[in-house]
Amino acid sequence: xxxxxxxxxxxxxxxxxxxxxxxxxxxxxxxxxxxxxxxxxxxxxxxxxxxxxxxxxxxxxxxxxxxxxxxxxxxxxxxx
Amino acid sequence: xxxxxxxxxxxxxxxxxxxxxxxxxxxxxxxxxxxxxxxxxxxxxxxxxxxxxxxxxxxxxxxxxxxxxxxxxxxxxxxxxxxxxxxxxxxxxxxxxxxxxxxxxxxxxxxxxxxxxxxxxxxxxxxxxxxxxxxxxxxxxxxxxxxxxxxxxxxxxxxxxxxxxxxxxxxxxxxxxxxxxxxxxxxxxxxxxxxxxxxxxxxxxxxxxxxxxxxxxxxxxxxxxxxxxxxxxxxxxxxxxxxxxxxxxxxxxxxxxxxxxxx
Amino acid sequence: xxxxxxxxxxxxxxxxxxxxxxxxxxxxxxxxxxxxxxxxxxxxxxxxxxxxxxxxxxxxxxxxxxxxxxxxxxxxxxxxxxxxxxxxxxxxxxxxxxxxxxxxxxxxxxxxxxxxxxxxxxxxxxxxxxxxxxxxxxxxxxxxxxxxxxxxxxxxxxxxxxxxxxxxxxxxxxxxxxxxxxxxxxxxxxxxxxxxxxxxxxxxxxxxxxxxxxxxxxxxxxxxxxxxxxxxxxxxxxxxxxxxxxxxxxxxxxxxxxxxxxxxxxxxxxxxxxxxxxxxxxxxxxxxxxxxxxxxxxxxxxxxxxxxxxxxxxxxxxxxxxxxxxxxxxxxxxxxxxxxxxxxxxxxxxxxxxxxxxxxxxxx
Numbered sequence: 258x259x260x261x262x263x264x265x266x267x268x269x270x271x272x273x274x275x276x277x278x279x280x281x282x283x284x285x286x287x288x289x290x291x292x293x294x295x296x297x298x299x300x301x302x303x304x305x306x307x308x309x310x311x312x313x314x315x316x317x318x319x320x321x322x323x324x325x326x327x328x329x330x331x332x333x334x335x336x337x
Numbered sequence: 338x339x340x341x342x343x344x345x346x347x348x349x350x351x352x353x354x355x356x357x358x359x360x361x362x363x364x365x366x367x368x369x370x371x372x373x374x375x376x377x378x379x380x381x382x383x384x385x386x387x388x389x390x391x392x393x394x395x396x397x398x399x400x401x402x403x404x405x406x407x408x409x410x411x412x413x414x415x416x417x418x419x420x421x422x423x424x425x426x427x428x429x430x431x432x433x434x435x436x437x438x439x440x441x442x443x444x445x446x447x448x449x450x451x452x453x454x455x456x457x458x459x460x461x462x463x464x465x466x467x468x469x470x471x472x473x474x475x476x477x478x479x480x481x482x483x484x485x486x487x488x489x490x491x492x493x494x495x496x497x498x499x500x501x502x503x504x505x506x507x508x509x510x511x512x513x514x515x516x517x518x519x520x521x522x523x524x525x526x527x528x529x530x531x532x533x534x535x536x537x538x539x540x541x542x543x544x545x546x547x548x549x550x551x552x553x554x555x556x557x558x559x560x561x562x563x564x565x566x567x568x569x570x571x572x573x574x575x576x577x578x579x580x581x582x583x584x585x586x587x588x589x590x591x592x593x594x595x596x597x598x599x600x
Numbered sequence: 601x602x603x604x605x606x607x608x609x610x611x612x613x614x615x616x617x618x619x620x621x622x623x624x625x626x627x628x629x630x631x632x633x634x635x636x637x638x639x640x641x642x643x644x645x646x647x648x649x650x651x652x653x654x655x656x657x658x659x660x661x662x663x664x665x666x667x668x669x670x671x672x673x674x675x676x677x678x679x680x681x682x683x684x685x686x687x688x689x690x691x692x693x694x695x696x697x698x699x700x701x702x703x704x705x706x707x708x709x710x711x712x713x714x715x716x717x718x719x720x721x722x723x724x725x726x727x728x729x730x731x732x733x734x735x736x737x738x739x740x741x742x743x744x745x746x747x748x749x750x751x752x753x754x755x756x757x758x759x760x761x762x763x764x765x766x767x768x769x770x771x772x773x774x775x776x777x778x779x780x781x782x783x784x785x786x787x788x789x790x791x792x793x794x795x796x797x798x799x800x801x802x803x804x805x806x807x808x809x810x811x812x813x814x815x816x817x818x819x820x821x822x823x824x825x826x827x828x829x830x831x832x833x834x835x836x837x838x839x840x841x842x843x844x845x846x847x848x849x850x851x852x853x854x855x856x857x858x859x860x861x862x863x864x865x866x867x868x869x870x871x872x873x874x875x876x877x878x879x880x881x882x883x884x885x886x887x888x889x890x891x892x893x894x895x896x897x898x899x900x901x902x903x904x905x906x907x908x909x910x911x912x913x914x915x916x917x918x919x920x921x922x923x924x925x926x927x928x929x930x931x932x933x934x935x936x937x938x939x940x941x942x943x944x945x946x947x948x949x950x951x952x953x954x955x956x957x958x959x960x961x962x963x964x
């Protein structure tokens with residue numbers, strides 16, 4: 258699964274950058290349509306959930322739990 | 338259940354500021370509520386006035402957003418009139434600790450069966466950043482431009498003394514413990530009180546040199562001390578003004594008979 | 601029984617099953633009576649920590665489905681105002697008894713006054729509708745208490761029972777009909793996704809009681825028919841106007857007065873305890889009639905107009921410095937009758953028939 262950020266909800270607070278124990282996120286540079294600067298997902302493969310298949314088996318959801326805007330979520334890989 | 342089974346997706350993105358801890362509290366609450374397995378249609382959410390109180394308008398359930406400070410009195414009326422309803426209160430430090438203080442200590446004394454989640458951001462955020470009864474000594478706000486001359490309440494200690502059955506305090510950095518405490522609070526009979534120390538970067542943060550959301554999130558981690566430690570240091574009655582510490586943990590867990598139940 | 605006791609019995613008959621209150625003279629007997637009676641009927645009584653908590657608990661109980669009431673007097677009534685405004689804005693049915701006493705401030709706790717009439721209408725902030733009934737006897741304390749509950753449920757508006765220290769404490773007989781007519785709020789139990797406050801031509805939304813899966817959001821903020829907070833100009837205009845129209849189109853049902861010899865040359869307009877003196881004065885007298893207001897708010901303009909048509913003098917008798925007086929003056933003035941006088945008494949004693957006689961110039 259990949260960690261995803263929803264630019265329609267994200268307000269660029271960068272809390273995810275702070276709390277992620279694997280330092281997956283970094284500060285963003287581009288202005289979103291809403292006028293915020295969402296963080297960039299620098300190292301998605303460092304996320305412990307990268308190798309997991311379903312949300313049920315997710316571990317460490319620090320960013321998802323902390324995100325004040327419910328912008329982060331795990332995207333399950335589509336069935337090939 | 339998914340987040341938006343419990344919350345009103347049609348009202349997203351929500352109104353809270355970037356970096357506001359209220360969003361984090363909602364995440365933790367969602368997990369806790371799902372785990373407890375409460376009937377969503379038999380649960381009523383009550384709040385007063387303030388940023389924290391807006392949560393109830395975002396929850397997909399019967400909810401009532403009342404007048405400033407009176408959430409606990411309204412909640413008492415709801416619970417007594419229909420004891421089958423689960424009553425959950427979301428409120429803030431001003432709503433509970435200032436204007437609602439009287440209702441707070443009496444509801445705890447009566448031990449009415451309800452769960453109260455007090456989001457303490459140490460300021461009056463909704464109205465632009467005025468001092469609160471929980472603002473740390475010497476902190477700045479729009480009505481304390483020379484520094485707060487008053488010493489804050491420890492709302493959790495107040496709840497313990499008033500008679501609450503379960504009291505805990507966590508910060509938004511303690512998401513796992515917070516979820517567990519919220520679960521416990523909802524399962525426990527009687528008055529449960531969980532205080533959540535939360536950042537308000539827009540008001541408290543900006544006035545106290547922590548304007549960036551991450552700064553307040555960091556600050557909360559630095560100033561919080563596990564309760565066992567603070568008790569050992571003899572600081573269990575102290576709060577943010579002394580040594581700049583706030584103790585987090587479970588304050589009390591007991592089984593006083595809830596209101597209306599003869600022990 | 602005392603007037604207050606009649607009120608207790610009436611509320612039980614009307615279906616009240618929740619009381620939250622705070623003791624205050626001269627309404628305490630209502631609390632004490634219901635503390636005894638409500639548990640007998642499977643209801644809930646709670647003495648709250650103050651009047652603000654009392655009114656707030658009443659609102660909560662109403663939304664949980666119970667017919668709820670509280671009783672107080674002047675100082676407590678002042679404290680409840682914010683919550684009364686909230687109940688009006690959220691269309692919460694509830695009954696508030698205000699046993700008026702001498703004011704202002706702590707005033708005369710054990711003696712009569714009628715100084716809260718305007719406060720009953722305008723005590724809270726903003727434009728909000730309210731119903732206020734004025735019992736004038738022990739029988740009225742029974743009948744109008746039942747009526748207060750019925751109107752409150754029917755129109756989803758807080759209803760104030762404006763009694764006073766004399767009516768509350770006087771003793772007398774009253775009769776109870778075989779079957780007391782009781783009106784219950786119309787419930788709505790479907791999921792109210794986006795129309796919890798939708799209404800039909802009656803302008804009264806059906807009540808989405810808590811606990812039935814409605815998932816309704818109630819707020820004192822300006823709101824749309826979903827109940828969600830809104831701040832658009834048109835939305836607020838619509839809401840505030842509808843709240844008032846809701847009563848305005850049902851005035852015939854809401855407004856009631858009692859008349860003796862209407863359209864006489866001289867007319868007395870009064871309410872509450874002074875009506876006892878007025879009745880005595882008017883009895884057997886020629887050329888003078890009496891209007892006892894049973895509904896004070898909304899002010900029964902049309903009924904008053906009809907009753908004073910052709911009258912040459914209207915005297916308002918009240919135990920304050922002139923509150924209903926201004927309404928009567930306005931209505932009469934519009935009809936070309938400018939001889940409207942006030943017989944006021946604020947010392948804490950009811951007007952005597954001899955004082956009415958003196959006010960009319962001594963001649964009968």
